[in-house]
Amino acid sequence: MSDVKDAKIPSATPGGPPAPDASPPAETGASGLTRRLFMWSLPVGWTAFAAACASSLVASARALFPNVLFEPPQAFKAGVPSEYNVGEVDVRWKDAFGVWIVRDADGFYALIATCTHLGCSPNWLTAENKFKCPCHGSGFYRSGVNFEGPAPRPLERARIVLADDGQILVDKSVKFQQEKGEWGKPESFLKV
Numbered sequence: 001m002s003d004v005k006d007a008k009i010p011s012a013t014p015g016g017p018p019a020p021d022a023s024p025p026a027e028t029g030a031s032g033l034t035r036r037l038f039m040w041s042l043p044v045g046w047t048a049f050a051a052a053c054a055s056s057l058v059a060s061a062r063a064l065f066p067n068v069l070f071e072p073p074q075a076f077k078a079g080v081p082s083e084y085n086v087g088e089v090d091v092r093w094k095d096a097f098g099v100w101i102v103r104d105a106d107g108f109y110a111l112i113a114t115c116t117h118l119g120c121s122p123n124w125l126t127a128e129n130k131f132k133c134p135c136h137g138s139g140f141y142r143s144g145v146n147f148e149g150p151a152p153r154p155l156e157r158a159r160i161v162l163a164d165d166g167q168i169l170v171d172k173s174v175k176f177q178q179e180k181g182e183w184g185k186p187e188s189f190l191k192v
């Protein structure tokens with residue numbers, strides 16, 4: 001005779017058949033673990049997928065709309081010579097084109113408003129009769145020649161000619177440097 005007794009499943013009703021177990025079986029073993037890992041990995045995977053799509057969209061947008069540096073035009077017309085007074089430094093063109101037009105007794109020259117030290121934009125000081133750079137204090141005579149501060153050389157001049165319609169034409173793509181002897185070239189100065 002065996003010592004082991006059959007375990008009896010309790011009946012739902014007294015004297016009735018054993019009650020079925022209502023709760024679902026717990027996930028156990030390797031298959032349950034795999035299923036839980038799979039369920040957890042779904043949101044992680046979708047998040048990674050969404051992030052990859054977003055970065056791809058940003059890259060496409062940057063390719064469609066690249067960063068463009070808008071620079072002022074290199075050449076412009078600056079009115080007729082009679083608009084200028086002898087001895088005047090005309091500052092009207094500085095903000096839009098980065099140039100001063102100077103008229104002396106013989107004609108015109110166009111100074112490029114870029115400091116030859118580190119590239120800041122000097123100001124014309126009428127009362128002191130000079131260009132002064134706000135960055136490190138370089139000073140330039142109205143001719144453009146440097147005389148104080150760290151600027152190593154004069155301001156550059158731009159090509160200046162008379163256009164067919166009688167207006168002054170300034171072209172910054174052609175520059176003249178005093179230290180190279182270029183201020184003597186014909187289009188560095190406009191005789192009138």
Ligand code: FES
Binds near residue numbers: 115117
């Ligand atoms: S940039 Fe003009 S003095 Fe330095």
